[in-house]
Amino acid sequence: MTTDSKPKIATSEMSGVAFAGIAKGAGMLAPSLATMLSVIMTDAVVDSFSAKVIFEKVVEQTFNRIDSDGCTSTNDTVLFLASGASGVSFSDMQLESALLKICSDLSYQLIADAEGHTKIVSITTINALTEADAVEVGRACARNNLLKCALHGEDPNWGRILAAIGTTSATFDPYRIDVNLNGVQVCTESSPGADRELVDMSGEIIEIVIDLNMGSESATIMTNDLTAMYVHENSAYAT
Incomplete structure (x- = not known):
């Protein structure tokens, strides 16, 4: 499992039909899945x-919205396998719901085991003009090293967040x-809000909500803090 510290497994059942997924990955987790390898399986008739249409939509909303370090690789893979052995089929909406549950679970497990992390960070952008804007803003924050260092140091530096937003289109x-x-x-209307104290x-979970006050679209990107241990894991070996 290279730098994975634990296996990632998710299971669920709907109307007696099994859904299960496994995933591998702890670093280079970014859009295009990076060094993540995942297989989702079911015995439903599909x-x-x-x-294909449903799974691409689900992957876009889950695996493609985790971003531990902004790095990608050449061997990312996610597969959906359906045997049909149960003889049971579902509506498109039901299938999407079942896949979303499994893929969301695995995506969280990947971020929760990211290399060197001490924080699991959700960045939710709300009231964006478009969903693409919400994703871009969240991803810019997730890839901002100054912000990620501040999160590691437990510093509520909202100025780093605004600076990251300013780099987007x-x-x-x-x-x-x-x-x-x-x-x-x-931060209220781009000015100091409540006392940062x-x-x-101090906990492992950090939730950031950015309100652009421009529309009604939203998106969440999951990431981590940037730590000395991450640097060590990626520098203390010869390739």
Whole structure:
């Protein structure tokens, strides 16, 4: 499993039909799946054309929205296998729901085992003009090394977040951005909000909510903090 510290397995059942997934990956987790290898399996009866459309949508909303370090690789793979052995079929909506549950679970497990991390970080952008804008803003924050270092140091530095947003092509008003860190609105209309001392970042989970106040679309990107251990894991060996 290279640098994985544990196997990633997810299972569920719907109307007696089994869904299961396995995944491998702990670093280079970014869009295009990076060094992640995953297989999702079911004994449901599935139409291949519908399955492809549904699975691509699910992957875009799950595996392609984790970003541990912004790095990709050449051997990323995610497979969906259906044997049909149960003789049971589902509507497209039911199949999508079942796959979303498994893939969301595995995606979280990948981020929760990322190389050298001490924090699991969700970055949710709300009220964006488009979903693409929400994804771009979240990803820019997830790849901002200064912000990731601040998160590791448990520093609620919302200025790093605004700076990351400013690097994007998303539509936003630089005077209307709100930022919430672990339930505390530290930035209101791009200015200081609640006392930053109220933010508790001592736990493993950090939740960032960015309100662009431009529309109604949203998206969440999952990432980690940047640590000395991550640097060690990726520098203390010969290739």
